[in-house]
Amino acid sequence: RDFTVNAMAFDRRGHLYDPFGGRQDLAQRILRAVGDPDERFREDALRPFRACRFVAEYGFTVEExxxxxxxxxxxxxAGLSVERIRDELERILVSPYPAKGFALLKEMGLLETRCRARTAGKDETVPVLPELARLHGLPQSPRYHTHDVWTHTMLVVEAIPAEITLRWAALLHDIAKGIPGVRNLxxxxxxxxxxxxxxxxxxxxEVLTRLRVGxxxxxxxxWLIRHHMNFPPAREEKVLKWLRRLAAELKDREDLESAVAQxxxxxxxDLRGGKVRPEERLAENDRLRILAAGLxxxxxxxxxxxxxxxxxxxxxxxxGPQVKRALDELLRRVQDGNLPNEASALEDALRRMVRKNLG
Known part of the structure; x- marks a missing residue:
């Protein structure tokens, strides 16, 4: 077994076998390798990642x-498949204490290791997640932020619901901060x-493709990362224009509704993760949520x-293409409030369009 807390068993009579002191470690919430930790980790290099996951899931402290x-x-x-590592990262992401898990990954240097990926029948080594490690200690303007980028990112991850898409978006939303061409004065x-x-x-x-995320x-x-900085004031005409732009990138009403909600x-x-005086913008976000959902x-x-x-x-x-143009025009008129979304009214408007074009 890998850790003492996993190396216990009951027999049929209910007697506990605990040869490595796992019960005491469990009571003290200590994660300790069975026997020689170097041997355990060399047997399976995924075990350090699992240690980070147990810290994130259960709040353990790893023995020195x-x-x-x-x-x-x-x-x-480098011998581990990227899929095995991705699975551990995703379990850390949706855990109760993801910031602790990622802090340990950073401390152990695991984010900056490389693992094995198979592409077109050939093996190659790819980075785990050095882009995240780079954010540690990266300063931000104190006018807008109370933390460095790493700390802010971890606060955002823990402030968002434990759903994998949202957690990935939170983890990577500021991934480009500090790089040349982006960081400036x-x-x-x-x-x-x-x-x-x-x-x-x-x-x-690039990160998600490399880690083989679906x-x-x-x-x-x-999409969430690309749009996370651009929001309209909570006024109907502004929100309608914003929704029109977003809708053009999404496939249907259901997709639009879920994407905007996320x-x-x-x-x-993001606002709760260490922005300076976020109260007014949080209230604006609530108004925007209600208005967008209604529209x-x-x-x-x-x-x-x-x-x-x-x-x-x-x-x-x-x-022909004139069909799409006509439907786009009818759609715009309905959105602007100049035409009800009723078959008879739409057909009447279409007839007028035809007569106008013929005239």
């Missing part, structure tokens, strides 16, 4: 010799990271939401 041994098996990590001479959400979304895609989840995570959850966690329920954002089919439009206009 066990902790020190993890640093001496970095070379063995503003007019007041303070550090700033303009467009970090755009560059960060590209970096996040394509559907990765697409949403990257985006505003990420924003709330999505009330208005069509996709042609398929209209009470008039493309087939009906094609009956008047013939097949």
């Amino acid at each position: 010799k066990t902790r020190a041994a993890a640093v001496r098996v970095h070379d063995r990590v 503003n007019r007041r001479g303070e550090v700033c990271d303009y467009r970090h959400e755009q560059v960060g979304s590209v970096m996040a895609q 394509a559907t989840s990765a697409q949403r995570i990257v 985006l505003l959850i990420l924003r709330e966690a 999505i329920r009330r208005l069509p954002f996709y042609q398929t939401d209209l009470a008039l089919s493309g087939r009906t439009v094609a009956h008047y206009l013939g097949e």
